[in-house]
Amino acid sequence: xxxxxxxxxxxxxxxxxxxxxxxxxxxxxxxxxxxxxxxxxxxxxxxxxxxxxxxxxxxxxxxxxxxxxxxxxxxxxxxxxxxxxxxxxxxxxxxxxxxxxxxxxx
Numbered sequence: 001x002x003x004x005x006x007x008x009x010x011x012x013x014x015x016x017x018x019x020x021x022x023x024x025x026x027x028x029x030x031x032x033x034x035x036x037x038x039x040x041x042x043x044x045x046x047x048x049x050x051x052x053x054x055x056x057x058x059x060x061x062x063x064x065x066x067x068x069x070x071x072x073x074x075x076x077x078x079x080x081x082x083x084x085x086x087x088x089x090x091x092x093x094x095x096x097x098x099x100x101x102x103x104x105x106x
Contacts, residue, residue: 002052002063002071008078008087009054016040021060024076025067034070036089 002024004012012022023041026034041062045051048065063071075090 002050002061002074002076004052004054004061004076005078008076009059011078013055013059016059020058021045021062023062023064024071025064026070036087038076038087 016022017040019040019042021041021043023037023039023043025037027037028034043062045060045062046065050063050065050068052061052063053059054061061076070093071091073092077088077090079085079088
């Protein structure tokens with residue numbers, strides 16, 4: 001299961017420009033090997049995608065099947081901190097993360 005905190009959900013909802021789907025995936029790259037990717041999307045989920053509803057059910061977080069194994073158990077949070085603000089990913093599968101928290105390895 002992937003969770004999204006209320007702060008992260010509220011932030012995504014406030015900047016969504018009426019989009020109701022966000023894709024959360026991983027791709028190769030970054031200083032630790034894999035990057036988190038969080039983006040608004042218009043694509044419809046398929047049968048293998050995992051779906052997490054948030055913002056009181058108004059929005060959907062779509063996790064592609066190919067990324068789910070790397071993201072299982074991850075918590076997405078958001079911070080308004082001036083120096084280290086932005087999305088924070090708490091991934092129990094990560095053996096190592098970079099200093100910025102955007103990339104990881106398993």
